Amino acid sequence: MLQPMAWITILAFLGTLVFILWRPKGLNEAIPAAIGALIVFLSGSVSFSDLGVITETISGAAITIMATIVMAIVLESFGFFNWVADKLAEISKGSGVRLFWYVNLLCFLMTLFFNNDGSILITTPILVMLLNNMGLKNHQKIPYLLSGGLIATASSAPIGVSNIVNLIALKIVHMTLWLHTAMMFVPATLGLLLLVGLLFVYFRKILPKTIPTSVSGLHNLSDHAKKLGPKFASEKKRTRFMLYVLLFVFAVRVSLFVASFFAIPVSLVAVLGSLVLLGWRWAYLKVSPGDMLKKTPWYILIFAFCMYTIIYGLNNIGLTDWLIGFMRPLVSGSLLHASVLMGTLLTLLSNLFNNHPALMVGTLTLTHMNLDLLSLKIAYLANIVGSDMGSLLLPMGTLATLMWMHILRRGKVMITWWQYMKVTFVVIPPTVLFTLVILYYWVSYFFGGVLQR
Numbered sequence: 001m002l003q004p005m006a007w008i009t010i011l012a013f014l015g016t017l018v019f020i021l022w023r024p025k026g027l028n029e030a031i032p033a034a035i036g037a038l039i040v041f042l043s044g045s046v047s048f049s050d051l052g053v054i055t056e057t058i059s060g061a062a063i064t065i066m067a068t069i070v071m072a073i074v075l076e077s078f079g080f081f082n083w084v085a086d087k088l089a090e091i092s093k094g095s096g097v098r099l100f101w102y103v104n105l106l107c108f109l110m111t112l113f114f115n116n117d118g119s120i121l122i123t124t125p126i127l128v129m130l131l132n133n134m135g136l137k138n139h140q141k142i143p144y145l146l147s148g149g150l151i152a153t154a155s156s157a158p159i160g161v162s163n164i165v166n167l168i169a170l171k172i173v174h175m176t177l178w179l180h181t182a183m184m185f186v187p188a189t190l191g192l193l194l195l196v197g198l199l200f201v202y203f204r205k206i207l208p209k210t211i212p213t214s215v216s217g218l219h220n221l222s223d224h225a226k227k228l229g230p231k232f233a234s235e236k237k238r239t240r241f242m243l244y245v246l247l248f249v250f251a252v253r254v255s256l257f258v259a260s261f262f263a264i265p266v267s268l269v270a271v272l273g274s275l276v277l278l279g280w281r282w283a284y285l286k287v288s289p290g291d292m293l294k295k296t297p298w299y300i301l302i303f304a305f306c307m308y309t310i311i312y313g314l315n316n317i318g319l320t321d322w323l324i325g326f327m328r329p330l331v332s333g334s335l336l337h338a339s340v341l342m343g344t345l346l347t348l349l350s351n352l353f354n355n356h357p358a359l360m361v362g363t364l365t366l367t368h369m370n371l372d373l374l375s376l377k378i379a380y381l382a383n384i385v386g387s388d389m390g391s392l393l394l395p396m397g398t399l400a401t402l403m404w405m406h407i408l409r410r411g412k413v414m415i416t417w418w419q420y421m422k423v424t425f426v427v428i429p430p431t432v433l434f435t436l437v438i439l440y441y442w443v444s445y446f447f448g449g450v451l452q453r
Contacts, residue, residue, distance in 0.1 A: 006317040008043040012036045013310050017353055021396045029399060030299035030306070037306035045313035054308050060267040061167030062301050064256075065115055067270035068161075071249060072118045073295050074277045077285065083242050085126045089134070089213065096208035100144060103127060104196045107148040111155035113249055115162045116388075117300075119152040120400045120407070128411035134212050141413055143203035146423060149404040150392055151196060157188035157388040157435075161256055161266065164304055165356050166384060169363040173380050177260035184381055187442045191389060191435030198427040248277065311360040323365040331371060331379050338375055339440040340433065343382035347390025347432055355391035355398050359383055378443050382436055390432045393424050 016036030020029045040046055046054075075081065084106065092099040110119035127148055131141045156163035160170050160180040170180055252273030259269040278289040314320075330341040342362070349358035362383045366376060391397030395405055395417055408415055 003317075005043045005045050009040050009045045009310075009313045009317050012039040012043070013314060013357070016307075016310060017357070020354065020399070021402070023402070028299055030303040033303050033306035033310070037309040040310050040313035043313070045316050046309055050312055050316070051309070054305065054312055057171050058168050058304050058308055060265060061164050061171060062304050063267040064161060064167060064270045065164040065300065066296060066298075067267070067274040068114050069118055069300075070274040070292055070296055071252070071277050072114045072122055073292065074274075074281050075245060075249070076122065077281060077287065078242070078245060080242055080245060081122055081126050083238065085130045088130060089211075092211060092213070094210050094213045096140075096211050097204075099211055100147065100200060100203070100207055101196075103144045103148045104151045104199075107152035108155045108192065111152050111162050112159060113253055115164070116153050116156040116398075116400050117164075117403065119155070120149065120404045123148060123152060124404055124407045125411065128408065128413055131413075132411070136208060136211070138414060139206060140208050142415055142419065143199075143206050145408060145413060146415060146420065147196065147199040147203065149401065150199065150424070150427075151192065153392060153398055153400045153404075154192060154195060154389045154431075157191070157384055158185045159257075160184075160384075161253075163388065164300065165359050165387070168304065168308065169359055169380070169384070172360075172363045172367060173376065175377070175380065176263075177266055178257045180381075181257060183377065183443050183447055184384065184439070187381075187435055187439040188385065188389075190438055191385070191431050194434050195389075195427055195431040198431065199423070202423060202426060245277075245280075248280075249273075252277075307356055308360060311357055311364065314361065315364050319361065320365050320368050323361065324369055327365060328369055331366075331369065331375055335375060335378050335444055336437070336440045338379050339382045339436045341382075342379045343386040343390065343432060343436040343439075346383045346386025347393065350387050350391035351394045351397045354396065355387040358391070359387040362387075374443075374448055377447070378440060381439055381443065385432060385435050385439065389435060390428065393421070393428050395420055 013036065016032045019027065019032035023029065037046075041051075088099065088102050088106065092102055107119060107123055110123050114122070124145070127145055128141075131144060156166060158181065160166040160177050166180075167177075170177065252270070255269050255273070256266050258264075259266050278292070281287055282289065327342070327345070330345065331338045346355075346358055346362050349362065352358075363380060366379050366383070369376075371379065392401065395401045405415065405420075
């Protein structure tokens with residue numbers, strides 16, 4: 001029979017999820033998470049020493065993500081994203097099909113360069129503005145926005161640094177960023193190619209055949225960037241400047257993996273990169289870094305800490321022990337079964353409870369199962385596939401999808417849950433299954449001998 005402490009922890013967890021998904025009157029998700037974490041702490045299922053472990057576990061991931069978001073904010077002040085939207089219209093050359101592929105490529109690269117939440121927050125308003133200014137009807141906008149939203153969120157799977165919960169999970173299983181990417185990039189990217197291919201087949205009859213080659217209103221720079229004056233006197237100068245900025249961001253991204261390989265704190269490199277970009281903006285736009293105090297979404301730190309506190313409480317009251325008994329037969333059989341079944345389980349948990357707590361619970365459980373190194377790595381990576389891709393079946397599966405739907409409503413583009421699920425129930429299951437099978441063969445063939453030594 002469960003003790004009162006356990007009941008309080010479980011109810012706090014469920015209540016937190018309800019309010020995070022419901023978000024009455026636009027309630028910030030960090031508020032119910034903080035209240036739930038406080039209740040869990042006061043119940044006694046999490047101690048002061050546990051809070052120290054939690055802080056040590058999430059701090060590096062949270063700092064890395066925050067530094068990445070700062071870089072995205074700086075690029076926005078340069079007018080970078082309006083420039084990208086302008087280029088999308090230009091290089092599509094009047095083809096609605098070509099625009100579809102470029103939109104998905106943009107969303108993929110934005111997640112790789114920044115993170116999934118940042119990609120949704122930045123690209124969705126730009127795409128809404130672009131499609132509205134093109135004069136497309138609502139049903140013609142859906143293929144671009146829905147496919148872009150799915151690709152932006154799912155693209156956090158190839159590299160762990162694109163999702164804060166992935167970074168936290170990496171810390172829990174003691175896996176380096178570069179090893180995660182070496183094992184995951186090819187299977188996840190092939191899965192994304194299948195996903196976008198399925199989306200194209202689904203939407204091909206809806207895509208407009210012709211679109212405008214240029215869109216008014218997108219050439220305008222942000223208020224800060226207008227101060228550049230002569231430095232952006234021509235489109236050629238503007239393009240050259242944006243390419244320099246993009247090259248720098250790419251270099252910072254690559255340096256994260258180099259740092260991981262040499263056991264240098266990834267968060268340190270991310271912070272240094274954001275500081276250099278802030279200094280660059282200060283030199284060009286005469287804008288001091290002080291505005292970052294207001295623009296940076298610090299609530300993400302609170303949310304990550306509090307959600308992990310609640311999950312840690314569930315772990316301490318015995319949830320992990322129960323899951324071990326349930327999951328051990330799934331993982332201890334063949335490695336192919338471990339990949340497919342663990343990925344399927346995390347898909348179900350993510351859509352029922354949201355992918356953040358689902359991945360944390362699944363990863364904590366794996367660390368207590370005394371698995372051999374190869375089984376642990378495949379099971380963990382399968383968890384990532386289920387959490388980052390499988391969670392897209394329902395809008396409530398990820399916070400990024402919920403934010404995406406909110407941005408669309410604000411932009412007066414209506415996509416109902418039914419319209420969303422009609423697409424995802426066709427494209428997500430085969431994508432997840434395909435990625436999990438490829439993951440097994442890729443890791444077993446290229447890393448099996450190394451990890452079993």
